[in-house]
Amino acid sequence: MSEWKPATYPSVSPYLVCEHAENIIEFLEQVFEATLVRRFDRPDGSLMHAEVRIDDSIVMIGGGAAGQVSAGTHVHVYVRDAQAVYERALQQGAESVQAPGRKRADDDFRGGFRDAAGTTWWVATQ
Numbered sequence: 001m002s003e004w005k006p007a008t009y010p011s012v013s014p015y016l017v018c019e020h021a022e023n024i025i026e027f028l029e030q031v032f033e034a035t036l037v038r039r040f041d042r043p044d045g046s047l048m049h050a051e052v053r054i055d056d057s058i059v060m061i062g063g064g065a066a067g068q069v070s071a072g073t074h075v076h077v078y079v080r081d082a083q084a085v086y087e088r089a090l091q092q093g094a095e096s097v098q099a100p101g102r103k104r105a106d107d108d109f110r111g112g113f114r115d116a117a118g119t120t121w122w123v124a125t126q
Contacts, residue, residue: 004125005078006107013051013058015074015122021047021063028052028059040105074120082125086111089121 005011018024025047028034034052042048047063060076079085083100090096090113097120100111110124 002078004080006126009058009078010056011078013060013076015060015062015076015120017062017064017074019064021050021061024061025050025052028054034059038106072118072120074122076122076124079123079125082109082111082123085123086113089113089115089123094121 032054034054037051037053039050040048050061052059086100094113097112107126108124112122114120
């Protein structure tokens with residue numbers, strides 16, 4: 001058992017940031033029999049973040065803010081030390097997206113960076 005990630009989560013999860021997140025959740029439920037694991041809404045009730053389980057995997061889904069179109073590729077990775085991984089990424093030329101910290105009402109310490117190919121990586125330690 002890992003102390004740095006939830007016991008029932010894989011280390012790596014795709015993260016879909018999309019304009020019509022509600023439709024994507026319904027699509028995953030209908031097509032893959034996905035089940036909603038957790039959801040965080042914005043103050044206006046719109047989806048900010050959701051996680052669905054498909055078999056032994058988690059797909060994370062971020063709802064685009066008003067006027068935001070679907071974003072490029074995102075990958076979420078649970079690591080032993082999110083701060084250290086974030087700092088190594090910046091040393092290797094990655095662009096900071098979000099400095100590590102606790103941003104939501106969950107147990108994760110999380111930060112993000114974008115690599116040279118445009119992929120946004122979110123690293124977290126529980």
